[in-house]
Amino acid sequence: MNQKTKGYTVQEATKKIESYCAYQDRCHKEVVAKLKDMGMIPLAVDTIIAQLIADRFLNEERFAKSFARGKFNIKKWGKNRIVRELKFRNISKYNITIALKEIEPEAYLTTLDDLANKRLQQITETNIQKRRKKLADYLLYRGWESHLVYEKTFELIK
Missing domain, CATH: 1.10.10 (Arc Repressor Mutant, subunit A)
Structure with a gap:
């Protein structure tokens, strides 16, 4: 079976990508991948990206x-x-x-505290060291800084 992908002109692809970018903010990498999926050649991709940046669809x-x-x-x-x-x-x-800089320092620490307390309620482990490890692993996985995680862990589990 021969599957035929739809070919797009630069204008058609630009319109389609403009609506893709208008729906939600996109990074260059996502837009380039989408254009390649549409079968656009590198020269057309560069032209469309330049147009999107000029028209403020891509920032x-x-x-x-x-x-x-x-x-x-x-x-x-x-x-x-x-x-x-x-x-x-x-x-x-x-x-x-x-x-x-979009993240307020006070909100950041409050969120860490709320998240740690909520997770601690879910941990059923009775061994203090294992409780600390489970809480720390959870917070580290979510991307919180290690010094904050260990401070919070020792504050909550004594």
Whole structure:
């Protein structure tokens, strides 16, 4: 069976990608992958990316800021996890630094406290060392800084 993929002109692809970017902030890596999936050649990809940037459909700083805010507020991720995910998406160090400023320090510590207390209620382990390890592993996995995690763990489990 011969499967035929739909061919797009540069104008058609641009319109499709504009709506893709308008729906939600996207990083360059996601847009390039989408264009390649659509079967666009590298020259067309570069042309479309340049047009999207010029028309403000694509903005790495805006993407990084909304990504950091969203992952912190909704998924309760720590800064380490947010930085790792942004680096995976090829976001510049400058934009990552700006994005992390979107997280208020007071809210950050309050969220860590709430998350640690909530998780501690779910841990049924009776051995103090194992309880500490389970809580610390959970918080570290979610990207919280190790010094904050160990401080919080020893504060809550005595």
